[in-house]
Amino acid sequence: MGNREALLAGAKTCLLEKGFDRTSARDIATTAGVSLAAIGYHFGSRENLLFQALFAILDEWGDLSGRVLVPPAEPGMTPAQAYERMWDELLAQVREHPRMWLASVELFMQAQRQPDLMPHLSDGIRQGRSGMAGILTSTPEADVEDRTARTLGMLQVALMSGVVIQMLADPEHPPTGADVVAGLRALGKIVQ
Structure with a gap:
């Protein structure tokens, strides 16, 4: 090396x-x-090195979490069950690698202080939305419509960020996939 x-x-x-x-x-x-x-x-500079290292960590985190986000293709499993399992597997990865998730929060904080980082962060968020929409709709990311990425992808990224932050802030009472699905069902009744 x-x-x-x-x-x-x-x-x-x-x-x-x-x-x-x-x-x-x-x-x-x-x-x-x-x-x-x-x-x-x-x-x-130290900052340039740390930014490159931070992006490398986030790429690793993306690869790691991407593997658990692909819904399992099990016979007889409903989409809701696959979604719940996806959440349970994602949260297990967060428990196993909490510092990788914290690195993404750190990037957000640094981008607020270093405006030249904001375009990189914005690009990463757009890619994340598109990727999430593709995973959830079983569509290749390149074929995801902008509106689907902007709505479904945005909501999934927001859910992931919020749920994971809550999990890290209150590890004694971590959310589960079942909690997320139940919460979405309750929210669905409100917004109908």
Whole structure:
């Protein structure tokens, strides 16, 4: 592994352990086992390195969660049962890797302070909406209509964000897939 890769791996480790604001350039260099000057040479600044590491973490999280979001194709399973199972599997992944989810919250916070990050965040949100709509409608992401991504995809992303934040904030009383489905059914009665 070269210095660049070692720095990226070190930055990811530090982000997950300490968060963005508490990670120093020295922390990253020490974790990576390379000189402090290598950060400037390969990435220009601590911030640029941390942003690249943060995006790499989010890509890993996307790959991990994407595998559990595809509804299982079991004979006799209703769409509601598949949706509930999808939620249970997603929440299990969050319990197993909570710091990966927290990295996405950290990106949102950093984008508020660093306007040049906002286009990347916005692009990621649009991709997430489209991906969620594609998964839920069993449509290839490239074929998802803009309106479906904007409505169904937006709602699913909002649900995921909110449910996961509640789970992380109150781990003693975590929501379940059944809770999400029951809540959506109750909401459906209100908005009919």
